[in-house]
Amino acid sequence: MFSKILVANRGEIALRVIRACKDLCIKSVAVYSEADENSLHVKLADEQVCIGPAISTKSYLNIQNIIKAAKETDADAIHPGYGYLAEKEEFAVECEKNGIVFIGPTPENLNLAGDKIVAKKIMMEAGIPVIPASPGSVETIHDAKKICHEMGYPVMVKASGGGGGRGIKICKNEEELIEDFPMAKIEGRTAFGNDEVYIEKFIREPRHIEFQILADKFGNIAHLGERECTIQRRYQKLIEEAPSPALTQELRNEMGEAAVKAVKAVDYVNAGTVEFLLDKHGKFYFMEVNSRIQVEHPVTELTTGIDLITEQIRLAAGEKLGYSFNDLSIRGWAIECRINAEDPERNFLPSPGTIERYHAPAGFGVRLDTHLYQGYELPIYYDSLIAKLISFNLSRKGAIRVMKRALEEFKVEPLKTTIPLYLKVMDDPDFKDGKFDTGYIEKFLPDEEEGDDDDCE
Amino acid sequence: MSDSKGIEVRAKMSGIFYRKPAPEEPSYVEVGTVVKKKQIIALLETMKVFQKVKSPADGKIVEILVENETPVKDDELMFIIEKG
Structure with missing residues (x-):
């Protein structure tokens, strides 16, 4: 079992993990941004390390600073909570490289879960029912129209890199598809750095x-x-x-x-x-x-x-x-x-x-x-x-x-x-x-x- | 809010003040920019939600009191606009 766990998160989930550590008699390390100095997770953990300024990209998303904090405090594992770095493959890999256990799935698991198109393909092959969808990413409006005609409206145009409800457009008919399809691609590129979109059938009242x-x-x-x-x-x-x-x-x-x-x-x-x-x-x-x-x-x-x-x-x-x-x-x-x-x-x-x-x-x-x-x-x-x-x-x-x-x-x-x-x-x-x-x-x-x-x- | 002092634009709540839609894009307005009523002049991000800051009137930006990407307090003065 681990002797010390660094909790790479804030708020209620950081507290939740620190409390679990206490139950298991494992020492805990809180990391915090300059805006979170007075946060409860900082007070409750056995050790605390400031990992950067208030803006998350410079603190709670800063992989190098978090790994450094883990090494300095001799933590043998990191719990990422949810959000922030929890599903970042790169973070799990960095932990591994530095001899720290990432408490979560493998980098391969994270990679696959993040790629919804490939994940769905695997599920189909395993015989698990999936929502009717385009076989892969859809490149042109011409292909999009054909696919939607076959599966029937309403449809959803989804950014491959999206999640948590972001990057989704619902089209009730072909007119809306013509309008929203190019928008979905543009938004995917600017918001997630990936303009791949796929289309799936929209299930009513699900x-x-x-x-x-x-x-x-x-x-x-x-x-x-x-x-x-x-x-x-x-x-x-x-x-x-x-x-x-x-x-x-x-x-x-x-x-x-x-x-x-x-x-x-x-x-x-x-x-x-x-x-x-x-x-x-x-x-x-x-x-x-x-x-x-x-x-x-x-x-x-x-x-x-x-x-x-x-x-x-x-x-x-x-x-x-x-x-x-x-x-x-x-x-x-x-x-x-x-x-x-x-x-x-x-x-x-x-x-x-x-x-x-x-x-x-x-x-x-x-x-x-x-x-x-x-x-x-x-x-x-x-x-x-x-x-x-x-x-x-x-x-x-x-x-x-x-x-x-x-x-x-x-x-x-x-x-x-x-x-x-x-x-x-x-x-x-x-x-x-x-x-x-x-x-x-x-x-x-x-x-x-x-x-x-x-x-x- | 007398005409000589210009129109004040204050923050509706505390948040992070952004002068641009994205880091690599130009600012919405500069000192001297002529603006229309309801034109977007900045963004305010509070707890991950972005709100548009719009000009309350037609006019010209005469002063920008907050630096890009810095926090503002509730009711803090952000812009002074000369009515056009």
């Missing part, structure tokens, strides 16, 4: 279901059940739960087996997630493998009782997995709300500032993963996720009740947050019945207006 996977270095793979991640805004997940109200045990087994087969096909190791789209008729399609721990991992932890971060560390250290899905005793229901410092009434504009009044919810069935504290000043440089509030109960109904109580108790003043929005969702009959698709959240939002302050993302 649900987003993903399976947590753990794999050791000896070829043992287990899935840990699904997460329901359908409730999103602009492809950013807002509310997740486990299990999904849309799955029967039969479908769960079928999708779980497909997920295991998917990671087996790419010799995947460590923790990962296989994302599927599920249509109204119970047909599912492979979307992608996320080669990192995910923001929403706690809902799986609560329903399985398995600490996914300590599992990541254990597997990276070369230990055997030691169980499969059937060995787990999955029970109850967990719901996570991503609390963002954003104003849902004003087009989710960010709401920076200093927390003058803070009260954290607690009590039976409540888990709060956050880096906030009274007096903390939110840096303007990083994203707006300020807390993950997770509720647990034996029934879904119970988990909703606990979530509502916890949301009502949570005070982060004077910031604007997504808490009021989630309170409305917890009271909504459709949500209570488990009836929603990826467009669900729209009904709670005021019509987007063309204001002076429209964001330009």
Whole structure:
């Protein structure tokens, strides 16, 4: 086992990893930017190293400075958290070169997960259902028109290098395709340095279901059940739960087996997630493998009782997995709300500032993963996720009740947050019945207006 | 906001001030640039979200008070525009 782990991240996930290290009696090293000097992860770790200025490209994305910090502190492994360098092949390679264990998948895994076209090809060959799509990148509008005519509209034009909802255009007909296809190529080139685009069929009213996977270095793979991640805004997940109200045990087994087969096909190791789209008729399609721990991992932890971060560390250290899905005793229901410092009434504009009044919810069935504290000043440089509030109960109904109580108790003043929005969702009959698709959240939002302050993302 | 002092453009919230759409591109405006009402004159990035800073009126940029890629505070003065 490792003796010291450097945590190459900030915010709640850095805290989450540091706490796991403490549970395993492993020393931890926090890295931080100049803007994060007063952050909780810096205070909680055993050692701290400043790795650069506030701007992420010079600190949390600075591979050389992070490797240097690991060597100076004698860390034998690095946990990358999510985002930042978590899925950067180059970073995993640099760790390896310097004799530091990267807690995550192999560089080959990261490379493949990042290349959605190749990943899909492999999945098709492995017999996993995929969304009908162009056989590879589409070069010309002439080819695009032909492909879309064959698969039928609506279609999605996707930048090969995109992700997290970025670089996607939906075309309802050929006219829109003619307009958006060249734009997608230009945007792909400027945003991701890659103008390859591919086209796939757009599934209406889909649900987003993903399976947590753990794999050791000896070829043992287990899935840990699904997460329901359908409730999103602009492809950013807002509310997740486990299990999904849309799955029967039969479908769960079928999708779980497909997920295991998917990671087996790419010799995947460590923790990962296989994302599927599920249509109204119970047909599912492979979307992608996320080669990192995910923001929403706690809902799986609560329903399985398995600490996914300590599992990541254990597997990276070369230990055997030691169980499969059937060995787990999955029970109850967990719901996570991503609390963002954003104003849902004003087009989710960010709401920076200093927390003058803070009260954290607690009590039976409540888990709060956050880096906030009274007096903390939110840096303007990083994203707006300020807390993950997770509720647990034996029934879904119970988990909703606990979530509502916890949301009502949570005070982060004077910031604007997504808490009021989630309170409305917890009271909504459709949500209570488990009836929603990826467009669900729209009904709670005021019509987007063309204001002076429209964001330009 | 008297005419002799010009029109002030202040930050709607704290953020990072950008004078250009991308590092390799030219600035939106310079001192002396004639601008139209609602023309984009800068960007403000707050917690990974970009907002456009637009000119409140037709006129001319007479002063730029913030350096490119530096943080501004809520309500900080960024531009002074002479009404045209």
